[in-house]
Amino acid sequence: MPKITVTPQDDAACGWYHTAPARQAQAAHSGDTHTRWAVVGAGFTGLAAARQLALNFPQDEVVLIDAQEVGFGTSGRNAGFAIDLPHDIGADDYIGDIAIAKNTLKLNRMGQGQLHALVQQHQIDCHMRPSGKYQAAVEDRGIAVLEAYRRGLDKLGEPYEVIAGKDLPARIGTHFYRQALFTPGTMLLQPSALVKGLADSLPPNVTLYENTAITEVDYGNPVVLRHAQGCIQADKLVLANNAFGARFGFLQRTVLPMYLYASLSRPLTEAEQQQLGGEAFWGVIPADPYGSTVRRTHDNRILMRNSFSFNPGQQSKPACLARFAQQHQQSFARRFPMLPDVSFDYTWSGSLALTRNHNGFFGQLAPNVYGALFCNGLGVTRGTVTGSLLADMIAGKRHELIDFLLATSGPSQLPPEPFLSIGVNATLWWGQRKAGLES
8 A cells, every 4th residue: 555655746837838728727625436447646747647548437437536736747848849759869870760760760750640630629839840850969969860860861761951050040040050950740739738738638538637736546446546635546547657656666766857847938029029039839859868958939038958956755846946047048049149139937847757777667566456667758749649558559459569568568677776866967977068059
């Protein structure tokens, strides 16, 4: 009977959440409820799982539970890239095994397609656009990464465009980068707005409870989920709460709770938009994994995202927020010297659930308990598709990608403490130091 002593408590100033359309949060759960299906976690994975369970079992109620308000947690805190291409950082060409890469591509594009269809069907105001992405570099190491990834894309047969530094200002305004690799398949979006819209368009047989933190679980028959105001008994439980899934007694010592930091500027004035130039909506990811992700948004703000911390307690760190806000300002100034007076309106952190072998978990955890966990930084597409496919697997449906996920699922074990924290923190320090101008 695990007691969950740590629950999500994200910091307050998430720019995506505060600039997304406002919505009325659903009430917290109270009292005693029995349901056939319960899903814990109302991010991309949980929303997709609950939706598909409701469609597969239209006569059943599906209870969806989140510890915070929808759109405020992890799924509303990423950079808003719905990426289609695989990116195996452990492979020399960032593609690796071609069969795995092709199935990963199918998964990502299935997730993209599901999200695009829901946005169109329910007219979700989340500024989703098929904009592609720029992977850009300024240091020699970054240029080498782009060249290696280009070779991998050739092997995979996927289109790309190599853009020289002199041609980048016409695209993204800044003269900062030496080279970029443009791939057309990424969709850019406002993540918190998307999550809010998905929550407000769930099938009628889904009951959503927000601000309901589960504090104890009894894995009997039925499964009993307890919280401060009552309990929920469920015949079947789906865990879709990413890194917090390990708090529920499964997959111990397999997930690294990393936090990544972002800042969102105030809107650019008309004069500043002219000074910047380039296209009105774009996204850049760094060639170096410790570099900066940068976006120009639909409302003419600039997003800067960089700097990691290892938070084994899975709580945000105010000291890191203050320190990394200064790093964001420096990164911004290097890229946009033509915008010296632009300040940030918001700075926040967001959790990443990373595993040592970059594999998440998909499948059955125990009798009557299932999970789709640990998205390794690809929650928008990967979370969506694994949540829906898990619901199909539970319903007895067959799909080649379900078989692929079951065959490749499973995070590897992590070293014990204190070696884990020493190793992770040393890796972060060295990685961010050698990133140089890419940060």
